[in-house]
Amino acid sequence: MTQSDFVELEKKLRDAELRPTKQRLALAQLLYSQGNRHITAERLHSEAMEAGVAISLATIYNNLHQFTTAGLLREVVVDSSRSYFDTNVAPHHHFFHEEQGTLEDIAKSDLTVANIPPLPEGTEISSVDVIVRVNSPRR
Amino acid sequence: MTQSDFVELEKKLRDAELRPTKQRLALAQLLYSQGNRHITAERLHSEAMEAGVAISLATIYNNLHQFTTAGLLREVVVDSSRSYFDTNVAPHHHFFHEEQGTLEDIAKSDLTVANIPPLPEGTEISSVDVIVRVNSPRR
DNA sequence: TTCTTCTTTAGAAGAATTCTAATCTATTGA
DNA sequence: TCAATAGATTAGAATTCTTCTAAAGAAGAA
Structure with a gap:
């Protein structure tokens, strides 16, 4: 992580009123330093481990939710499990x-x-989500 | 359940190559005798209990999946839990x-x-699902 | 510093779902 | 009608993903 990456990610966290802890910076780097990503908690946890940053799964979950609440992430519901x-x-x-x-x-x-x-009466739209489910037909 | 309901539901199951057992008939009745429904496993289990038909939760899950595979139900993914x-x-x-x-x-x-x-290369559409998420704003 | 607040954590707990393997039931066909 | 057999049901254990707990650690303010 270059110095300017670090500064940028730190600002991103501060702007969201999240203290730039070691763990958050590591997660932010994994999440935001390689284009748009779609990731599960388990996967992110593995990646953190591989990157040599020991972060507990509880912290992964805590932060995924905090990032989501802060508007830094969005949860996509496509799989009920x-x-x-x-x-x-x-x-x-x-x-x-x-x-x-x-x-x-x-x-x-x-x-x-x-x-x-x-x-429906008395409601307003929160979001409109379109999922185009695709598969690879065996030929 | 009237006699004709019974015959109809039994046919529905047989056509799907599912033996019309007591449990399946009870579930089919709960599912298909009151218009279109959207239901969770737990809720269907409670309804069966209330209707006086003791069905284990495992059977509820087994059948929801079998019905789905047979095209009698469709799973809707809107909530990750x-x-x-x-x-x-x-x-x-x-x-x-x-x-x-x-x-x-x-x-x-x-x-x-x-x-x-x-x-994406090599794929075909399985389904296109649109979810319009709404909520009731507090005023 | 030093106090306060926020964060992280291991492990326990919880919730939804699936699995196991024993028992039971429906169907088939002699 | 009545085995034989293939399929269905079940309780409870097990699994998986996620959240909770409460104790210890780190960051920010004064």
């Missing part, structure tokens, strides 16, 4: 590879959702 | 009330999804 966190927090949609359990972004501008019917 | 099963197996979308954890159908014809980008 596991949570995925997306580093792209702008509104957008996803391809989900059913066999591999991997996600790919679909830019909001690339896909149109129109004619949403009248909302 | 729980699975919902939908008795409406035609393609359609959903409103999800975040506070209540309840689902409401949106007919496929009522909502338009257009301009899906080119699929």
Whole structure:
């Protein structure tokens, strides 16, 4: 991690009112230093271990949620057995590879959702999520 | 359950190559005798109990999956901590009330999804799921 | 510093789901 | 009708993912 990366990530955390602890900086680096990512808690934990930073699983979960609440991450619900966190927090949609359990972004501008019917009485939209589930047919 | 209901449900199970056992008939009745439903395993278990039919939770899960594989149910993924099963197996979308954890159908014809980008190489669409998450703002 | 608040952690606990292997039931066909 | 057998159900254990607990450690303010 270069000096400027460090400063940038530290600012990102401070702006979100999260103390830039060793663990948070390590996680922020894994999450934000390689383009948009979609990652599970377990996977992030492994990556931290591999990177030589010992972080407990509880801390991974704590921080994934804190990052999400702070708007630094967004949770994507595609699999009822596991949570995925997306580093792209702008509104957008996803391809989900059913066999591999991997996600790919679909830019909001690339896909149109129109004619949403009248909302149920007394409600407002929190988000509109489109998941295009794909698989690789065996031939 | 009237005689004709029974015959109808039994046929539904037989057509799916599932033996019409006491438990399956009871579940089928709870699921299909009151319009479209969105239900969790726990909830279906409670309803069976209340209806006076003792069915183990393992059987509930076994059957929800078998029904799903047979095309009699469809699983809807909206909450990473729980699975919902939908008795409406035609393609359609959903409103999800975040506070209540309840689902409401949106007919496929009522909502338009257009301009899906080119699929990832070598894949084909399994389904396109739109979830409109709504909540009731406190005023 | 030093006090306060926030953070991390190991391990226990919890919740949803799946597994196991024993028992039971439906179906088949002699 | 009645085995034989393939399939279904079950209690409870086990698994998996996630959250909680409460104690120890680190960061920020004065």
